Amino acid sequence: MHWIDPDYLPEITGTVDQFLVNRHGEADGFLLTDGEEVHVPPHLSARLLRDVRPGSEVRVRGVRPRGVQMVAAVAIDTPKGRILDDGPDAREDNAAFEKAKHGPMSVQGIVKRSIHGPKGETRGVVLEDGRIIRLPPHEAERFSALLTQGAEIVAAGDGATTSFGTVVEARQIGASAETMKTVGPKKPKHGPDHKGPKQPGKKHGPKHDEKHAHAE
Template identity: 50%
Template structure:
Protein backbone atom coordinates (compact mmCIF):
# COMPACT_ATOMS: atom_id res chain seq x y z
CA UNK A 1 0.00 0.00 0.00
CA UNK A 2 1.25 3.48 -0.84
CA UNK A 3 2.33 5.42 2.23
CA UNK A 4 0.52 8.58 1.04
CA UNK A 5 -3.21 8.93 1.68
CA UNK A 6 -4.76 9.69 -1.75
CA UNK A 7 -7.46 11.88 -0.17
CA UNK A 8 -4.74 14.27 1.05
CA UNK A 9 -3.61 14.99 -2.53
CA UNK A 10 -5.07 17.42 -5.09
CA UNK A 11 -7.19 15.91 -7.83
CA UNK A 12 -6.57 16.44 -11.55
CA UNK A 13 -9.34 15.51 -13.97
CA UNK A 14 -9.09 14.90 -17.69
CA UNK A 15 -9.56 12.55 -20.63
CA UNK A 16 -7.30 9.53 -20.98
CA UNK A 17 -5.64 9.77 -24.41
CA UNK A 18 -3.23 6.83 -24.55
CA UNK A 19 -1.39 4.36 -22.36
CA UNK A 20 2.40 4.41 -21.95
CA UNK A 21 4.38 1.16 -21.88
CA UNK A 22 7.57 -0.01 -20.21
CA UNK A 23 10.11 -2.23 -22.05
CA UNK A 24 8.25 -5.36 -20.89
CA UNK A 25 5.05 -4.19 -22.59
CA UNK A 26 3.33 -3.38 -19.29
CA UNK A 27 1.31 -0.19 -18.84
CA UNK A 28 3.26 2.09 -16.51
CA UNK A 29 1.41 5.33 -17.15
CA UNK A 30 -0.73 7.27 -19.55
CA UNK A 31 -1.23 10.64 -21.14
CA UNK A 32 -4.40 12.53 -20.34
CA UNK A 33 -5.74 15.82 -21.59
CA UNK A 34 -6.56 18.25 -18.80
CA UNK A 35 -7.50 21.88 -19.43
CA UNK A 36 -6.32 21.73 -23.06
CA UNK A 37 -2.85 20.47 -22.14
CA UNK A 38 -1.30 17.01 -22.10
CA UNK A 39 -0.45 15.61 -18.67
CA UNK A 40 1.94 12.66 -18.30
CA UNK A 41 0.85 10.35 -15.48
CA UNK A 42 3.11 7.62 -14.11
CA UNK A 43 1.54 4.48 -12.64
CA UNK A 44 3.50 1.51 -11.30
CA UNK A 45 3.39 -1.61 -13.53
CA UNK A 46 1.56 -3.62 -10.87
CA UNK A 47 -1.50 -1.41 -11.53
CA UNK A 48 -1.51 -2.50 -15.20
CA UNK A 49 -4.29 -5.09 -14.92
CA UNK A 50 -6.70 -2.94 -12.91
CA UNK A 51 -6.15 0.12 -15.09
CA UNK A 52 -6.61 -1.60 -18.42
CA UNK A 53 -9.65 -3.49 -17.11
CA UNK A 54 -11.54 -0.39 -15.99
CA UNK A 55 -10.35 2.52 -18.15
CA UNK A 56 -9.76 3.01 -21.87
CA UNK A 57 -8.60 5.84 -24.13
CA UNK A 58 -11.38 8.42 -24.36
CA UNK A 59 -12.62 7.85 -20.79
CA UNK A 60 -13.01 10.64 -18.26
CA UNK A 61 -10.77 10.02 -15.24
CA UNK A 62 -9.30 11.84 -12.26
CA UNK A 63 -5.90 11.35 -10.69
CA UNK A 64 -4.49 12.04 -7.25
CA UNK A 65 -0.71 12.04 -7.17
CA UNK A 66 2.54 13.85 -6.44
CA UNK A 67 4.66 16.01 -8.71
CA UNK A 68 8.42 15.40 -8.63
CA UNK A 69 10.74 18.37 -8.98
CA UNK A 70 12.13 19.20 -12.39
CA UNK A 71 9.75 17.07 -14.48
CA UNK A 72 6.35 17.58 -16.07
CA UNK A 73 4.86 14.51 -14.48
CA UNK A 74 2.16 13.40 -12.06
CA UNK A 75 3.07 10.20 -10.18
CA UNK A 76 -0.32 8.66 -9.43
CA UNK A 77 -1.33 7.29 -6.06
CA UNK A 78 -4.92 6.70 -7.19
CA UNK A 79 -6.97 6.85 -10.38
CA UNK A 80 -10.76 7.24 -10.32
CA UNK A 81 -12.98 6.23 -13.23
CA UNK A 82 -15.99 8.17 -14.48
CA UNK A 83 -18.18 5.63 -12.71
CA UNK A 84 -16.51 6.31 -9.37
CA UNK A 85 -14.26 3.23 -9.12
CA UNK A 86 -11.04 4.14 -7.33
CA UNK A 87 -7.90 2.27 -8.39
CA UNK A 88 -5.30 2.73 -5.65
CA UNK A 89 -1.61 1.88 -5.64
CA UNK A 90 -1.63 -0.97 -3.12
CA UNK A 91 1.93 -1.99 -3.92
CA UNK A 92 3.13 -5.06 -5.87
CA UNK A 93 2.71 -8.68 -4.83
CA UNK A 94 5.93 -10.05 -3.43
CA UNK A 95 6.03 -12.83 -6.03
CA UNK A 96 5.13 -10.59 -8.96
CA UNK A 97 7.27 -11.03 -12.08
CA UNK A 98 7.42 -9.23 -15.39
CA UNK A 99 5.49 -10.97 -18.17
CA UNK A 100 7.48 -13.23 -20.47
CA UNK A 101 7.53 -11.58 -23.87
CA UNK A 102 9.50 -11.98 -27.06
CA UNK A 103 11.26 -8.84 -28.27
CA UNK A 104 12.07 -8.23 -31.89
CA UNK A 105 14.55 -5.87 -33.55
CA UNK A 106 12.76 -2.61 -34.32
CA UNK A 107 13.67 0.86 -35.52
CA UNK A 108 11.89 4.21 -35.55
CA UNK A 109 12.37 7.73 -36.84
CA UNK A 110 9.95 10.45 -35.74
CA UNK A 111 9.40 13.60 -33.72
CA UNK A 112 9.11 13.66 -29.92
CA UNK A 113 5.63 14.39 -28.63
CA UNK A 114 6.44 14.19 -24.91
CA UNK A 115 9.45 13.38 -22.76
CA UNK A 116 8.86 10.41 -20.48
CA UNK A 117 9.92 10.33 -16.84
CA UNK A 118 10.10 7.85 -13.99
CA UNK A 119 8.20 8.38 -10.72
CA UNK A 120 11.01 10.45 -9.20
CA UNK A 121 11.32 12.70 -12.24
CA UNK A 122 14.19 10.84 -13.93
CA UNK A 123 14.23 11.01 -17.73
CA UNK A 124 13.30 7.61 -19.16
CA UNK A 125 12.61 8.14 -22.86
CA UNK A 126 10.02 9.77 -25.12
CA UNK A 127 6.57 9.35 -26.62
CA UNK A 128 6.83 9.88 -30.37
CA UNK A 129 4.28 11.42 -32.73
CA UNK A 130 3.32 8.05 -34.23
CA UNK A 131 2.53 6.70 -30.75
CA UNK A 132 5.73 4.70 -30.32
CA UNK A 133 7.10 4.65 -26.79
CA UNK A 134 10.90 4.94 -26.85
CA UNK A 135 12.53 3.72 -23.65
CA UNK A 136 16.06 4.42 -22.43
CA UNK A 137 17.72 3.71 -19.11
CA UNK A 138 17.89 6.77 -16.81
CA UNK A 139 21.70 6.79 -16.76
CA UNK A 140 21.94 6.84 -20.54
CA UNK A 141 18.95 9.15 -21.07
CA UNK A 142 20.69 12.08 -19.41
CA UNK A 143 23.37 12.04 -22.13
CA UNK A 144 20.73 12.24 -24.87
CA UNK A 145 18.29 14.65 -23.23
CA UNK A 146 18.25 16.98 -26.27
CA UNK A 147 17.02 14.14 -28.51
CA UNK A 148 14.25 13.27 -26.02
CA UNK A 149 12.88 16.81 -25.68
CA UNK A 150 9.49 17.76 -27.08
CA UNK A 151 9.75 18.63 -30.79
CA UNK A 152 13.15 16.99 -31.31
CA UNK A 153 13.74 14.68 -34.28
CA UNK A 154 15.01 11.31 -33.14
CA UNK A 155 15.88 7.93 -34.62
CA UNK A 156 16.54 4.74 -32.73
CA UNK A 157 17.12 1.00 -33.04
CA UNK A 158 16.55 -1.57 -30.36
CA UNK A 159 14.42 -4.37 -28.94
CA UNK A 160 10.71 -3.82 -29.53
CA UNK A 161 7.25 -5.11 -28.75
CA UNK A 162 3.92 -4.54 -30.46
CA UNK A 163 1.01 -4.82 -28.00
CA UNK A 164 -2.70 -4.05 -28.08
CA UNK A 165 -1.85 -0.80 -26.30
CA UNK A 166 0.83 0.27 -28.77
CA UNK A 167 4.47 -0.20 -29.64
CA UNK A 168 7.44 0.13 -27.31
CA UNK A 169 11.13 0.07 -28.25
CA UNK A 170 13.94 -0.28 -25.73
CA UNK A 171 16.64 1.66 -27.55
CA UNK A 172 20.15 0.28 -28.04
CA UNK A 173 21.22 3.01 -30.48
CA UNK A 174 19.95 6.58 -30.80
CA UNK A 175 20.67 9.67 -32.87
CA UNK A 176 19.09 12.59 -34.74
CA UNK A 177 18.63 10.38 -37.83
CA UNK A 178 19.35 6.78 -38.90
CA UNK A 179 22.74 7.74 -40.34
CA UNK A 180 24.02 9.13 -37.03
CA UNK A 181 23.04 6.51 -34.48
CA UNK A 182 25.24 6.04 -31.43
CA UNK A 183 25.24 3.05 -29.07
CA UNK A 184 23.75 3.84 -25.67
CA UNK A 185 26.23 1.72 -23.77
CA UNK A 186 29.92 1.75 -24.51
CA UNK A 187 31.24 -1.72 -25.38
CA UNK A 188 33.25 -3.31 -22.61
CA UNK A 189 36.99 -3.15 -23.24
CA UNK A 190 38.48 -6.42 -24.41
CA UNK A 191 40.59 -8.31 -21.93
CA UNK A 192 44.10 -7.10 -22.14
CA UNK A 193 46.89 -9.57 -22.71
CA UNK A 194 48.95 -10.06 -19.55
CA UNK A 195 52.10 -8.07 -19.40
CA UNK A 196 55.41 -9.87 -19.39
CA UNK A 197 55.98 -10.92 -15.84
CA UNK A 198 57.38 -13.56 -13.58
CA UNK A 199 55.00 -16.27 -14.84
CA UNK A 200 56.11 -15.89 -18.43
CA UNK A 201 59.72 -15.72 -17.33
CA UNK A 202 59.23 -18.96 -15.43
CA UNK A 203 57.82 -20.72 -18.51
CA UNK A 204 60.72 -19.45 -20.57
CA UNK A 205 63.26 -20.72 -18.07
Protein backbone atom coordinates in the same frame (compact mmCIF):
# COMPACT_ATOMS: atom_id res chain seq x y z
CA MET B 1 3.78 4.84 -2.14
CA HIS B 2 1.00 2.56 -0.97
CA TRP B 3 1.42 3.78 2.63
CA ILE B 4 0.16 7.27 1.69
CA ASP B 5 -3.49 8.23 2.17
CA PRO B 6 -4.40 9.45 -1.34
CA ASP B 7 -7.31 11.58 -0.15
CA TYR B 8 -4.77 14.03 1.32
CA LEU B 9 -2.87 14.39 -1.97
CA PRO B 10 -3.44 16.94 -4.75
CA GLU B 11 -5.90 15.89 -7.45
CA ILE B 12 -5.88 16.37 -11.21
CA THR B 13 -8.67 15.48 -13.62
CA GLY B 14 -8.72 14.87 -17.34
CA THR B 15 -9.33 12.62 -20.32
CA VAL B 16 -6.95 9.76 -21.13
CA ASP B 17 -5.20 10.26 -24.47
CA GLN B 18 -2.83 7.27 -24.69
CA PHE B 19 -1.16 4.65 -22.54
CA LEU B 20 2.57 4.61 -21.87
CA VAL B 21 4.15 1.17 -22.30
CA ASN B 22 7.35 -0.17 -20.74
CA ARG B 23 9.76 -2.68 -22.28
CA HIS B 24 7.86 -5.60 -20.76
CA GLY B 25 4.69 -4.57 -22.56
CA GLU B 26 3.02 -3.29 -19.39
CA ALA B 27 1.12 -0.02 -19.12
CA ASP B 28 3.04 2.07 -16.59
CA GLY B 29 1.27 5.35 -17.17
CA PHE B 30 -0.78 7.46 -19.54
CA LEU B 31 -1.03 10.90 -21.06
CA LEU B 32 -4.05 13.15 -20.69
CA THR B 33 -5.41 15.20 -23.57
CA ASP B 34 -4.23 18.41 -21.85
CA GLY B 35 -0.62 17.16 -21.92
CA GLU B 36 -0.39 16.03 -18.30
CA GLU B 37 1.61 12.84 -17.75
CA VAL B 38 0.59 10.27 -15.15
CA HIS B 39 3.02 7.59 -13.98
CA VAL B 40 1.41 4.39 -12.72
CA PRO B 41 3.29 1.54 -10.97
CA PRO B 42 3.57 -1.34 -13.48
CA HIS B 43 2.06 -3.81 -11.01
CA LEU B 44 -1.22 -1.97 -11.62
CA SER B 45 -1.05 -2.55 -15.39
CA ALA B 46 -3.72 -5.27 -15.57
CA ARG B 47 -6.20 -3.25 -13.52
CA LEU B 48 -5.46 -0.07 -15.46
CA LEU B 49 -6.03 -1.75 -18.83
CA ARG B 50 -9.24 -3.33 -17.58
CA ASP B 51 -10.82 -0.16 -16.19
CA VAL B 52 -9.44 2.62 -18.40
CA ARG B 53 -9.49 3.33 -22.13
CA PRO B 54 -8.40 6.29 -24.25
CA GLY B 55 -11.27 8.73 -23.83
CA SER B 56 -11.95 7.71 -20.21
CA GLU B 57 -12.45 10.52 -17.72
CA VAL B 58 -10.21 10.04 -14.68
CA ARG B 59 -9.34 11.75 -11.41
CA VAL B 60 -5.79 11.17 -10.21
CA ARG B 61 -4.34 11.76 -6.77
CA GLY B 62 -0.58 11.52 -6.46
CA VAL B 63 2.79 13.17 -5.95
CA ARG B 64 4.23 15.76 -8.35
CA PRO B 65 8.05 15.79 -8.78
CA ARG B 66 9.72 19.18 -8.98
CA GLY B 67 9.90 20.87 -12.36
CA VAL B 68 8.01 18.22 -14.33
CA GLN B 69 4.45 18.24 -15.68
CA MET B 70 3.80 14.79 -14.27
CA VAL B 71 2.05 13.10 -11.37
CA ALA B 72 3.12 9.79 -9.83
CA ALA B 73 -0.28 8.25 -9.15
CA VAL B 74 -1.28 6.76 -5.82
CA ALA B 75 -4.99 6.50 -6.65
CA ILE B 76 -6.95 6.77 -9.90
CA ASP B 77 -10.72 7.20 -9.85
CA THR B 78 -12.29 5.79 -13.01
CA PRO B 79 -15.88 5.23 -14.19
CA LYS B 80 -15.45 1.63 -12.95
CA GLY B 81 -14.11 2.50 -9.52
CA ARG B 82 -10.89 3.43 -7.75
CA ILE B 83 -7.51 1.95 -8.68
CA LEU B 84 -5.38 2.13 -5.54
CA ASP B 85 -1.68 1.37 -5.23
CA ASP B 86 -1.53 -1.29 -2.52
CA GLY B 87 2.07 -2.19 -3.35
CA PRO B 88 3.66 -4.77 -5.69
CA ASP B 89 2.45 -7.70 -3.58
CA ALA B 90 -1.10 -6.83 -4.69
CA ARG B 91 -0.26 -7.34 -8.40
CA GLU B 92 -3.14 -8.98 -10.26
CA ASP B 93 -2.62 -12.08 -12.37
CA ASN B 94 -1.76 -10.85 -15.87
CA ALA B 95 -2.39 -14.23 -17.49
CA ALA B 96 -5.82 -13.18 -18.74
CA PHE B 97 -4.45 -10.07 -20.42
CA GLU B 98 -2.73 -9.50 -23.71
CA LYS B 99 0.91 -10.55 -24.01
CA ALA B 100 3.27 -8.24 -25.87
CA LYS B 101 5.05 -9.39 -29.01
CA HIS B 102 8.79 -8.92 -28.48
CA GLY B 103 11.52 -8.64 -31.09
CA PRO B 104 14.16 -6.38 -32.65
CA MET B 105 12.70 -3.03 -33.67
CA SER B 106 13.77 0.27 -35.18
CA VAL B 107 11.76 3.50 -35.18
CA GLN B 108 12.15 6.93 -36.70
CA GLY B 109 10.11 10.05 -36.16
CA ILE B 110 9.62 13.43 -34.52
CA VAL B 111 9.60 13.79 -30.74
CA LYS B 112 6.22 14.82 -29.37
CA ARG B 113 7.27 14.93 -25.72
CA SER B 114 9.52 13.35 -23.11
CA ILE B 115 8.26 10.83 -20.54
CA HIS B 116 9.45 10.21 -17.00
CA GLY B 117 9.88 7.84 -14.11
CA PRO B 118 8.11 8.25 -10.76
CA LYS B 119 10.74 10.68 -9.42
CA GLY B 120 10.56 12.89 -12.51
CA GLU B 121 13.66 11.47 -14.19
CA THR B 122 13.53 11.41 -18.00
CA ARG B 123 13.16 7.87 -19.33
CA GLY B 124 12.38 8.40 -22.99
CA VAL B 125 10.02 10.05 -25.45
CA VAL B 126 6.72 9.67 -27.23
CA LEU B 127 6.86 10.26 -30.97
CA GLU B 128 4.21 12.17 -32.89
CA ASP B 129 2.82 8.86 -34.19
CA GLY B 130 2.42 7.56 -30.61
CA ARG B 131 5.31 5.09 -30.56
CA ILE B 132 7.57 5.19 -27.51
CA ILE B 133 11.36 5.14 -27.15
CA ARG B 134 12.79 4.21 -23.75
CA LEU B 135 16.33 4.40 -22.39
CA PRO B 136 17.99 4.40 -18.94
CA PRO B 137 17.81 7.72 -17.05
CA HIS B 138 21.59 8.33 -17.10
CA GLU B 139 21.63 7.82 -20.86
CA ALA B 140 18.56 10.02 -21.30
CA GLU B 141 20.64 12.78 -19.75
CA ARG B 142 23.52 12.11 -22.17
CA PHE B 143 21.20 12.17 -25.19
CA SER B 144 19.00 15.00 -23.89
CA ALA B 145 19.34 17.04 -27.12
CA LEU B 146 17.57 14.24 -29.01
CA LEU B 147 14.71 14.03 -26.51
CA THR B 148 13.34 17.55 -26.92
CA GLN B 149 10.01 18.34 -28.55
CA GLY B 150 10.31 18.60 -32.34
CA ALA B 151 13.66 16.79 -32.57
CA GLU B 152 14.22 14.17 -35.26
CA ILE B 153 15.20 10.84 -33.74
CA VAL B 154 16.09 7.32 -34.84
CA ALA B 155 16.37 4.39 -32.44
CA ALA B 156 16.94 0.64 -32.65
CA GLY B 157 16.67 -1.97 -29.94
CA ASP B 158 14.32 -4.42 -28.28
CA GLY B 159 10.69 -3.81 -29.17
CA ALA B 160 7.37 -4.69 -27.55
CA THR B 161 4.12 -4.39 -29.51
CA THR B 162 0.64 -4.43 -27.96
CA SER B 163 -2.81 -3.24 -28.98
CA PHE B 164 -2.46 -0.35 -26.52
CA GLY B 165 1.02 0.83 -27.49
CA THR B 166 4.40 0.12 -29.06
CA VAL B 167 7.76 0.68 -27.39
CA VAL B 168 11.42 0.16 -28.22
CA GLU B 169 14.08 -0.10 -25.51
CA ALA B 170 16.86 1.71 -27.36
CA ARG B 171 20.26 0.07 -27.83
CA GLN B 172 21.29 2.65 -30.41
CA ILE B 173 20.02 6.19 -30.88
CA GLY B 174 20.74 9.25 -32.99
CA ALA B 175 19.36 12.09 -35.08
CA SER B 176 19.78 9.88 -38.17
CA ALA B 177 20.79 6.33 -39.03
CA GLU B 178 24.29 7.61 -39.86
CA THR B 179 24.82 9.29 -36.48
CA MET B 180 23.47 6.59 -34.17
CA LYS B 181 25.43 5.88 -30.99
CA THR B 182 25.29 2.97 -28.57
CA VAL B 183 23.09 3.37 -25.51
CA GLY B 184 24.76 2.13 -22.34
CA PRO B 185 23.11 -0.45 -20.08
CA LYS B 186 21.14 0.38 -16.99
CA LYS B 187 23.41 1.36 -14.12
CA PRO B 188 23.71 -1.16 -11.26
CA LYS B 189 22.26 -0.05 -7.95
CA HIS B 190 25.72 -0.21 -6.37
CA GLY B 191 28.97 1.06 -7.83
CA PRO B 192 32.23 -0.91 -8.24
CA ASP B 193 33.44 0.22 -4.80
CA HIS B 194 30.38 -1.15 -3.04
CA LYS B 195 31.57 -3.55 -0.33
CA GLY B 196 28.32 -5.44 -0.01
CA PRO B 197 26.49 -6.23 3.21
CA LYS B 198 28.42 -6.52 6.43
CA GLN B 199 29.34 -10.08 7.33
CA PRO B 200 28.30 -11.41 10.73
CA GLY B 201 30.94 -12.57 13.16
CA LYS B 202 34.33 -10.93 13.68
CA LYS B 203 34.33 -7.15 13.70
CA HIS B 204 38.11 -6.75 13.52
CA GLY B 205 40.50 -7.64 10.71
CA PRO B 206 43.87 -9.48 10.80
CA LYS B 207 45.85 -6.34 11.73
CA HIS B 208 43.72 -5.79 14.79
CA ASP B 209 44.17 -9.40 15.90
CA GLU B 210 47.94 -9.21 15.28
CA LYS B 211 48.21 -6.05 17.38
CA HIS B 212 46.47 -7.70 20.30
CA ALA B 213 48.63 -10.82 19.94
CA HIS B 214 51.82 -8.72 20.40
CA ALA B 215 50.28 -6.97 23.37
CA GLU B 216 49.89 -10.32 25.11
